[in-house]
Amino acid sequence: MSGQNSIAEEFCAKFGVKPHIYRAPGRVNLIGEHTDYNDGFVMPAAIGFYCWVAAGPRRDQKLVISSEGFPGQIEVELSKKWPRPSRSWSDYSVGVAAQLEKEGFGLSGASLLIHGEVPIGAGLSSSASIEVATAIALAEESGLSIDRTRLARICQQAENEFVGMRCGIMDQFSSLHGRANHALMLDCRSLQFEFVPIPESVRLVICNTGVKHKLAGGEYNRRREECEEAVRSLAKVLPGIRALRDVSREQLEEHRALLSEVAYKRAKHIVKENERVLNGKEALRQGDLRKFGEYMAQSHVSLRDLFEVSCAELDLMVELAKREPGVYGARMTGGGFGGATINLVDARCAAGFAEKVAKAYQEKTGIACATYVCTPVDGASRVESAGLSQPKRHDRLRGL
Ligand code: GLA
Numbered sequence: 001m002s003g004q005n006s007i008a009e010e011f012c013a014k015f016g017v018k019p020h021i022y023r024a025p026g027r028v029n030l031i032g033e034h035t036d037y038n039d040g041f042v043m044p045a046a047i048g049f050y051c052w053v054a055a056g057p058r059r060d061q062k063l064v065i066s067s068e069g070f071p072g073q074i075e076v077e078l079s080k081k082w083p084r085p086s087r088s089w090s091d092y093s094v095g096v097a098a099q100l101e102k103e104g105f106g107l108s109g110a111s112l113l114i115h116g117e118v119p120i121g122a123g124l125s126s127s128a129s130i131e132v133a134t135a136i137a138l139a140e141e142s143g144l145s146i147d148r149t150r151l152a153r154i155c156q157q158a159e160n161e162f163v164g165m166r167c168g169i170m171d172q173f174s175s176l177h178g179r180a181n182h183a184l185m186l187d188c189r190s191l192q193f194e195f196v197p198i199p200e201s202v203r204l205v206i207c208n209t210g211v212k213h214k215l216a217g218g219e220y221n222r223r224r225e226e227c228e229e230a231v232r233s234l235a236k237v238l239p240g241i242r243a244l245r246d247v248s249r250e251q252l253e254e255h256r257a258l259l260s261e262v263a264y265k266r267a268k269h270i271v272k273e274n275e276r277v278l279n280g281k282e283a284l285r286q287g288d289l290r291k292f293g294e295y296m297a298q299s300h301v302s303l304r305d306l307f308e309v310s311c312a313e314l315d316l317m318v319e320l321a322k323r324e325p326g327v328y329g330a331r332m333t334g335g336g337f338g339g340a341t342i343n344l345v346d347a348r349c350a351a352g353f354a355e356k357v358a359k360a361y362q363e364k365t366g367i368a369c370a371t372y373v374c375t376p377v378d379g380a381s382r383v384e385s386a387g388l389s390q391p392k393r394h395d396r397l398r399g400l
Pocket of ligand 1: 334
């Protein structure tokens with residue numbers, strides 16, 4: 001992969017030692033949108049765009065973090081108070097380091113050089129890939145063994161608390177637990193998961209609208225509040241419920257009068273989207289791609305009309321996709337308000353599909369559209385750096 005050697009060499013030049021190289025993938029969500037923070041079900045897959053981190057030990061009890069893509073360097077003294085968020089790229093890494101320490105994992109001094117490849121603002125989890133790559137690098141450089149689910153929670157917590165985005169766990173979880181050629185069906189309450197094979201005969205084609213509307217962050221947190229408001233109202237008559245995950249279609253209709261119009265619409269999306277994930281899993285297992293595609297289409301309409309997180313560009317991209325041969329399903333993916341669509345497309349048609357949709361989109365909007373033809377990849381790992389001799393495992397330096 002492109003980033004690996006250049007980042008290793010740049011690290012050597014900058015810090016004078018050979019680094020270990022780690023990488024964490026972005027993800028695309030096939031179905032189950034905005035359900036993760038409602039304790040519901042999601043079905044993402046890790047994709048072959050990575051955040052790369054080159055890391056090596058330091059003796060001065062500092063974390064020194066720099067990024068190939070951004071100027072400046074962050075220095076944190078591990079024994080001192082953690083810096084406040086700076087509202088920049090470094091918050092994702094510093095937030096993870098702070099969270100690891102907060103949870104009692106003592107970190108060793110380390111230098112980190114970050115190279116992000118996941119397209120930013122496309123809804124493909126560029127943020128989670130930075131968090132996860134940082135987390136596995138810091139854990140391993142510090143000689144800590146932390147299980148992947150715990151790491152996913154730590155990264156999510158960092159984003160919730162340090163970055164201030166109240167995201168669910170889907171992105172970090174899929175970056176850590178993804179498996180090649182499979183989608184990951186995750187129960188976001190129990191964190192139990194299963195892998196669902198993606199047939200060789202299809203590709204995941206991602207079409208990036210090239211727009212990211214400003215309201216994305218604020219509106220995301222607002223959706224979460226609206227879902228919480230729905231739960232509070234329904235809990236008055238359904239005392240056992242903790243999240244929209246616990247509400248059935250029938251219960252929602254029966255108690256509709258307790259909810260504001262907005263809260264009702266949000267809740268209806270979540271309740272039905274959870275059903276779609278579960279049914280979608282069965283359809284995929286049976287190889288019924290057409291059925292799965294129908295659930296994707298329903299998901300898009302629901303995100304557009306009930307959850308109201310789509311936008312004109314995403315709707316257009318979905319409409320353009322539907323006209324093409326070999327398409328089973330098309331929908332927006334990720335948080336919304338711009339970003340990308342995910343299309344399940346017959347492998348033989350995938351390249352032509354990507355080209356035609358991009359062309360039609362550009363004709364209509366004037367915006368150049370990047371498309372990616374993907375198959376699912378494995379989750380985050382340390383990689384051997386090709387062309388460079390592997391550095392020896394270092395001793396723990398903390399306290400020296
Ligand atoms: C963002 C968040 C995820 C999830 C999706 C919507 O990607 O980070 O936790 O809520 O939006 O499904």
